[in-house]
Amino acid sequence: MGSPLADGCGGFHEDQLDAIRRELFQSAMKGDWRRVIHTYRTQPSAYAAQITKPLDTALHIAVSDGQERYVEQLVEIMYGKSGAGGEEAAAGAALRVRNDHGNTPLHIAAALGNARMCVSIAGRDKALVGVRNDESETPLFLAAVHGMKEAFLRMHQICGAEDCRRHYRGKDGETILHVAIAGEYFELAYQIIVLYKELVNAVNTQGKTPLHLLASKPGAFRSGSHVGGYHQLIYYCTFVDLLQPEMPRTYADQGAAPASSYVPPNYETCVSFLALPLDIVKSRFKQSNAPSEDAENQRAPSKQSAGSQQLLPSNYDTCFEFVKLAFKSLFVILGYGSTEMRKIRVKKEKHVWSVQIMNELLKDAETYVYEYNGRSPHPIGTPLEFSDLLTAADDHDIINKPKHLDTIETPMLIAAKNGITEIVEKILDLYPVAINDMNAGKKNIVLLAVENRQSRVYERLLKRGVIRESVFRKVDNRGNSALHLAAALGHHKPWRIPGAALQMQWEIKWYEFVKNSMPYNFFIRHNKEGKTPRDIFSEEHADLVKSGGEWLISTSESCSVVAALIATVAFATSSTVPGGVEPDGKPTLEGQPAFHIFAISSLVALCFSVTSLVMFLSILTSRFQEKDFGRDLPRKLLIGLSSLFVSIAAVLVSFCAGHFFVLRDELKYAAYPVYALTCLPVSFFAVAQFPLYVDLVRATFQRVPRRSYMVVPP
Secondary structure: OOOOHHHHOOOOOHHHHHHHHHHHHHHHHHOOHHHHHHHHHHOHHHOOOEOOOOOOEHHHHHHHOOOHHHHHHHHHHHHOOOOOHHHHHHHHHHHOOOOOOOOOHHHHHHHHOOHHHHHHHHOOOHHHHHOOOOOOOOHHHHHHHOOOHHHHHHHHHHHOHHHHOOOOEOHHHOEHHHHHHHOOOHHHHHHHHHHOHHHHHOOOOOOOOHHHHHHOOHHHOHHHOOOOOHHHHHHHHOOOOOOOOOOOOOHHHOOOOOHHHHOOHHHHHHHHHHHHHHHHHHHHHHHHOOOHHHHHHHHOHHHOOOOOOOOOOHHHHHHHHHHHHHHHHHHHHOOOOOHHHHHHHHHHHHHHHHHHHHHHHHHOOOOOOEOOOOOOEOOOOOOOOHHHHHHOOOHHHHHOOOOOOOOOOOHHHHHHHHOOHHHHHHHHHHOHHHHHOOOOOOOOHHHHHHHOOOHHHHHHHHHOHHHHHHHOOOOOOOOOOHHHHHHOOOOOOOEOOOOHHHHHHHHHHHHHHHHHHOOOOOOOOOOOOOOOHHHHHHHHOHHHHHHHHHHHHHHHHHHHHHHHHHHHHHHHHHOOOOOOEOOOOOEOOOOOHHHHHHHHHHHHHHHHHHHHHHHHHHHHOOOOOOHHHOOHHHHHHHHHHHHHHHHHHHHHHHHHHHHHHHHOOOOOOOHHHHHHHHHHHHHHHHHHHHHHHHHHHHHHHOOOOOEOOOOOOO
16 A cells, blocks of 8 residues: 655655654654654654555554554544645545554444544544555444444544444445344443444344344343353342443543542442442432433333333332442442452353343344245345445435345244243234244254254243144154154254263163153154154164263273272271270270271272172173163262262261271371361362262153253354
């Protein structure tokens, strides 16, 4: 890309221009911005000078370094105090200089999210907001790509809604709403929906709306995320406010910093704690002074956002606010700013706001305005060539192309594949006819949920009894019913459980669950290849049966060695009485509490170790057939592991009780830590195997297997 210096060099010799470039480069690399400012004051030809190999100007570098104050001074110098005449034209040309990626300084400022620099540059020429780089991305679009809400709102304010409508599409026809949802920047996405309602139904070159992209984000919803342990308690005690329309701050306070930044970091906890009551008072004051029609809208069911169902009367809101204050205060005291708690809060914010975005998208969505047979959605768009995006006079021409796109899966089908129950249920509540959606392979929501092992979605569909007969009998274009797809393994590794044997157990449970949930008069049929579901199950699970058998053999062999060792030690211990015996065969220490503990624990260790050994040996001699993985083998493994853990605990108690008589006089108080250290090596084995035991218990007693939290490509 050529330099525009030739237009404004004013007769300077090329050597003089090179000297200016070298001076600017050295000053910028050293961070000597005062010297750069001096050069700009004395040499107007320096404005557009590209001083690096990537063809950056000094202004590009200043923006990249985040030098807000110097960027403002450079722009002010370029435009001059009068801001008129040739100097203004030269400055405008300099602000449009692009580097080798086609980025102007405003592109860089927008990508960094520096609102102050965006205002400083775009405030001089609002047309800069619409300049496209080599990827056809405008600064407004880049701010959305990187989720820079404040910078986006500032540029929207400068450019104006009508002008910004010409700049909110990028490559492949994606809009600012597409990229904001794709990046899971839901705060920004909500503001975009408020400002640009028409983008709710906008499609990219693949024919996908923002709702399609949201349906492919299972991690953004509660149903697609795993929160366990004590994190669950913190999660449910964390209150998240719903998103509200907002506008950027005025230019005058563009450099204003949060109040907490004026105090040292170790004082921020105190400031946060003291600010909580003020926040509550402010929120109550705003509610009490809200217009009556707004209050009516908030009370209306159609205006309630997700997660904001009114469970208590409105006069209880004040009490509820104080409950929230108490919990927030507790979190501050416990270190609410800690990494773990911050992560949990961010996760819950994402879950709450994603549902709010979903509701906003469905409120005005045209995707589910069905016609005729309820299968084909209302025309919302068509794939576009990139040249169409550049030559279209108005983006409204791009949004509404009257052409059906039957090959594109609807958002509900994508959500069903990804296990997002929130989207599935909301769409079915608003548009019950959406239950008839099918993809190019003629798979409906039931078939996709079964195929992708989305047990929660399938259970929710079962509860909708009125639709069972109509959709549970459907077959795809290969003649496969839901039972055929439940029998097929494919490339899915869905179950959140270790070990091939337990994977096989859950596969059997899933197949049986789907089979038992079919309509009462459902009959087993052959698909177009002439195969029954049982045939498919046997064929596709052959490798899993083999690997499951190998896993069980290796697990049983290692555990049986430990069980045999414990049985040997327990037998030898039970025959060796501490303190010896009297001539009549009566134990010398009989009557001592420690002796009774020793005797009982030795017997328990012997009995349970032998039981464990028998169970593991029975597994080793098993046939390892398909049906054995359903109940027989897991039950034997569960009994074997349970007995092994009991025998390990019993033999440790037996050892400590017997050895207590040796140390009780001289090292009485030192005995307990010695025993604790001695038990550590054996305890490590138990701890290592305990997660397997927990998974085995869950797989044995859980009726419906739960899918792991992983993303299925749309």
